[in-house]
C-alpha cells in the first residue's frame with residue numbers, strides 16, 4: 336500500500352454527471368475527494384456549501400477532504416462536519432484564532448487542516464504544528480482550477496516536511512494547485528503525501544484511467 340493519497344478535486348468535475356464522475360475516480364482508487372468551498376470573499380469565486388456536500392456524501396465512502404476558502408471559517412465548521420466532512424481545512428489567513436479552530440475541529444471528530452496561501456511562510460506554523468492533522472500548501476493562488484504551479488512551492492513543501500518530521504510526523508502534508516503528470520513525482524519527492532488534482536484529472540476524457548496513471552507515477 337502506497338503512502339501517497341490521491342485527492343481528485345471536484346472543482347473541475349462536470350456536475351451534470353457528478354455521480355458518474357465520482358464513481359470513476361472512486362473505482363480507480365482515489366483516496367480522498369477534495370471539495371473546494373469558496374465564498375466570493377476570501378477568494379474571487381463561488382462554489383458550494385454544506386447542502387451539496389451532504390448530498391455528495393451519499394455517493395461515496397471515500398475520505399471527504401473539505402478545503403474551506405472562506406472568511407470566518409469558525410462560523411461554518413460544525414455545519415461541514417455534520418454534512419460529512421472527514422477533513423476540514425481552513426486558511427491561516429482567514430482567521431485570527433487558528434489554534435482555537437484547529438482544536439475545535441478535532442473536538443468534532445474530524446481531522447483538522449490548515450492551509451497556507453503562496454505568500455504565507457511555513458514559519459507561521461511553528462507554534463501550532465502539533466495541533467494540525469493536515470497542512471495544505473497552496474501551489475497556486477486559491478480560487479480557480481487550471482492555474483500554473485508556482486515553482487517556489489517545492490521549497491515550501493520541503494520546509495513543511497522538515498517541520499512535520501521533527502514535530503508531528505502523523506500530520507499529512509498536502510499540495511494543491513497546478514499538479515499533474517509533469518510534476519507529481521517532484522511534489523512527492525519534496526515531501527507531499529496528499530496530492531490534490533483537479534483539471535489534470537477531470538479535464539481528461541477518462542478521469543478514472545487518468546487517476547490510475549497518476550497513481551502509478553508515485554507508486
Ligand code: DX5
Nearest residue numbers: 344477478480481513533534
Ligand atoms: C483552487 C483549489 C484547487 C483546484 C486545483 O483554489 O483549491 O483544489 O481544484 O485545481 P488544479 O488541480 O486544476 O490546479
Ligand code: ZN
Nearest residue numbers: 371402511531
Ligand atoms: Zn483545494
